Amino acid sequence: xxxxxxxxxxxxxxxxxxxxxxxxxxxxxxxxxxxxxxxxxxxxxxxxxxxxxxxxxxxxxxxxxxxxxxxxxxxxxxxxxxxxxxxxxxxxxxxxxxxxxxxxxxxxxxxxxxxxxxxxxxxxxxxxxxxxxxxxxxxxxxxxxxxxxxxxxxxxxxxxxxxxxxxxxxxxxxxxxxxxxxxxxxxxxxxxxxxxxxxxxxxxxxxxxxxxxxxxxxxxxxxxxxxxxxxxxxxxxxxxxxxxxxxxxxxxxxxxxxxxxxxxxxxxxxxxxxxxxxxxxxxxxxxxxxxxxxxxxxxxxxxxxxxxxxxxxxxxxxxxxxxxxxxxxxxxxxxxxxxxxxxxxxxxxxxxxxxxxxxxxxxxxxxxxxxxxxxxxxxxxxxxxxxxxxxxxxxxxxxxxxxxxxxxxxxxxxxxxxxxxxxxxxxxxxxxxxxx
Numbered sequence: 001x002x003x004x005x006x007x008x009x010x011x012x013x014x015x016x017x018x019x020x021x022x023x024x025x026x027x028x029x030x031x032x033x034x035x036x037x038x039x040x041x042x043x044x045x046x047x048x049x050x051x052x053x054x055x056x057x058x059x060x061x062x063x064x065x066x067x068x069x070x071x072x073x074x075x076x077x078x079x080x081x082x083x084x085x086x087x088x089x090x091x092x093x094x095x096x097x098x099x100x101x102x103x104x105x106x107x108x109x110x111x112x113x114x115x116x117x118x119x120x121x122x123x124x125x126x127x128x129x130x131x132x133x134x135x136x137x138x139x140x141x142x143x144x145x146x147x148x149x150x151x152x153x154x155x156x157x158x159x160x161x162x163x164x165x166x167x168x169x170x171x172x173x174x175x176x177x178x179x180x181x182x183x184x185x186x187x188x189x190x191x192x193x194x195x196x197x198x199x200x201x202x203x204x205x206x207x208x209x210x211x212x213x214x215x216x217x218x219x220x221x222x223x224x225x226x227x228x229x230x231x232x233x234x235x236x237x238x239x240x241x242x243x244x245x246x247x248x249x250x251x252x253x254x255x256x257x258x259x260x261x262x263x264x265x266x267x268x269x270x271x272x273x274x275x276x277x278x279x280x281x282x283x284x285x286x287x288x289x290x291x292x293x294x295x296x297x298x299x300x301x302x303x304x305x306x307x308x309x310x311x312x313x314x315x316x317x318x319x320x321x322x323x324x325x326x327x328x329x330x331x332x333x334x335x336x337x338x339x340x341x342x343x344x345x346x347x348x349x350x351x352x353x354x355x356x357x358x359x360x361x362x363x364x365x366x367x368x369x370x371x372x373x374x375x376x377x378x379x380x381x382x383x384x385x386x387x388x389x390x391x392x393x394x395x396x397x398x399x400x401x402x403x404x405x406x407x408x409x410x411x412x413x414x415x416x417x418x419x420x421x422x423x424x425x426x427x428x429x430x431x432x433x434x435x436x
Contacts, residue, residue: 057139058378062114063175063399064263065146067182067407069154072103072253073112073147076239077201079233079247081186083329086224087194087209094206095228096198098170099239100147100177100187101259107151114143115171116199123169127372130389131381138375146178153255158264158414159236161287162189163225163273165295165366166218167196167208172366179403185410186259190232190261197258201248218272219299222307225276226283227346229267233286236260264414268406270365271295274321278309278344281316289413290316291406293365294326297340310340313347317413320345320353321405323360324391327435351413353422354435355405359393365402369395401429 065071080093115123118139128135148264162177164170170189177187191198194209210217235245240260244330266289267277274292297310320328327338328345345352357364363372373395376385386395408419425434 007337036210037235055378057137059139060143060367060374061336062143062145062178062367062395063370064323065178065182066403067184069102069180069182070107071100071145071147071178071181072106072107072109072151073098073145073149074154074253075099075201076235076246078232079236079251080227080246081115082226083231084225085194085209086220087211091233093228093345093431094193094200095190095232096170096193096200097188097190097232099256100181100189101153101256102155102181102184102186103148103151103251103253107148109148109151111144112147113141114145114151114174114187115169116203117132117139117141118203118205119169119171119197119199122197123171127368127375131372131376131385131423133375133379137379138371145174147181147254150253152252153253153259156259156261157186158266158410159183159260159262160187160410160414161229161232161265161267161277162187162191163229163267163269163276164191165269165273166221167210167272168366169196169198172368173273173354175197175370175399176268176402176406180410182340183411185414186261188232188236190228191219194224194229201250216299219305220340221272221275223278225272226280229276230284231279233265233284237250237359242286246390257349261288264416266410269293269295271362274366274401275307278314278318279356280315281318282309282312287316289410290314291319291321293402294322294362296338297344298338304339306340306343310344310436311347313349315349317351317409318348318403319356319409321355321402323357323362323364325358326362327356328354329435337435353409356433356435357391357393357398357401357431359391359431360391363389363394364391364398365393369399383394397429397431401431405432422431 072406076097078095084095085091124138124140125135128138138155162173170191183430193206198206238245239257240262267287268291269277270293272295274295275297277290281290299305330342331337373386408421411417412419
């Protein structure tokens, strides 16, 4: 979460983001600045050979997707003219989305940037701030994805939506998204402007607009996210029908509309994005299956107000995927006890599974898994810097496991293919345990 206004507001936003997931002692780099002391980082940099400014900034590299499909991507700028901006009640609700799709093999097009030019340094600053490093130590601006822009789409595929964590960008799930697309899915990632900076065409950056009073903020954010998701589904129906929903009428890749099989739609999300997936499934039957990556489904941690989906469950398949001790099993008095997951589990009427990465943390489910370890190594920071952020799980193994289980889940419930990986623990992925 990036906000440069005042220390008071930053502390408020950090508390709210952590409140979305009851994970004490774990971090999202966007919300836990100060967990590593400036003295520790400065000493490590000095031991590595002096000033951090002397070395070039670290440039992360996305893990290579393992599927057979080439990847294309295109952005859509959408405006919901039926809603005002819900955080200010002024103007209309604007969204930025990226459509990732299986592309014609060998099609020539530039590789898509990981982050837009003006948002890239804001995202980088969140991570460098957590490590108490200078902001210029991380270069997101020149990182490229494995997707090509403007290339034709190939085939017709199930659609999966992705929603990010509270106060974070849609870009921070890119490694999971690319993997699914390489396995034969169209994936649509969406930002929720107002929670985090979002760059629109022409370089305009929509700022953070959260109110100073945290009361009711999470419940309001979930309502906004649900409306955003349903609007995106509506716009995808327009796209599949041959229309161009981009408000600027920018040219779309050939075959993009035909690539969307809207008879088969799933959704997954990180933290609050996983909460949003469940909440939206409760009220919109267009979603056939969903995944929650480590997000509680409570509106308020202090009062333990459960959401409707936590109270009612769903009648369609849903996967809970947590870290550390965050599971559906009650652990009274423990910081990771989550009554929302417990309630959801016992009310869930559709297929259900609870997976867990015992040695991971909340940060293990975002792109921090591949960017933070390299950044720490490049700056000579101690190993505990990484374990504090991501736990003791091997980051590369965690990435492989998440890709495997997400892929297996959607393969089973959007493509109807049996997946033995979902039947029980696998020696191929010792990072993951099944919670019964």
